[in-house]
Amino acid sequence: MSNILAPENVTLNASAASRAEVFSLIAAKAVELGITADEATVVAGLESREQQGTTGLMDGIAIPHAKSAGIDSPALVIVRLRDSVEWESLDGQPIKMAISLLIPEGEAGTTHLSLLSQVARTLMKPGVRAELLAAGSPEAVIDLLSEHVLTGS
Numbered sequence: 001m002s003n004i005l006a007p008e009n010v011t012l013n014a015s016a017a018s019r020a021e022v023f024s025l026i027a028a029k030a031v032e033l034g035i036t037a038d039e040a041t042v043v044a045g046l047e048s049r050e051q052q053g054t055t056g057l058m059d060g061i062a063i064p065h066a067k068s069a070g071i072d073s074p075a076l077v078i079v080r081l082r083d084s085v086e087w088e089s090l091d092g093q094p095i096k097m098a099i100s101l102l103i104p105e106g107e108a109g110t111t112h113l114s115l116l117s118q119v120a121r122t123l124m125k126p127g128v129r130a131e132l133l134a135a136g137s138p139e140a141v142i143d144l145l146s147e148h149v150l151t152g153s
Contacts (some may be wrong), residue, residue, distance in 0.1 A: 005145055010078045010138035021086055026100045029077050035102055041070030056089025062065045063119055065101035074103050078141055083104040097133055
């Protein structure tokens with residue numbers, strides 16, 4: 001589970017002007033980390049999922065996710081933005097952080113659902129959302145998510 005949730009998976013103070021640019025940042029990071037060899041596959045998967053319904057939650061956080069045969073290993077890729085971007089979120093507000101789940105096609109029914117439900121449950125807590133948006137380092141983001149997502153608390 002450690003490679004799924006690691007400090008190198010986190011980018012803080014990123015620049016993006018749109019949801020499409022956020023997806024491109026996520027895909028580029030996935031290539032850099034060896035999660036996939038194909039940025040376009042990741043972007044297409046994220047866009048396809050978003051068309052089914054928004055992944056924008058509350059208080060500036062979204063959980064875009066994709067499952068694809070082009071994704072080689074499961075991972076969370078996290079991007080916190082310098083400035084918020086428009087996203088059709090549940091509260092109608094722009095987002096400042098995307099916590100993206102990238103899952104290989106073969107693990108879609110198990111890893112994907114388990115991780116997604118753990119992350120979503122964690123992000124239902126307003127205090128956790130606020131702490132994630134204020135975290136000062138990639139390590140702090142990972143520590144916070146590890147405490148809640150991996151333990152289920």
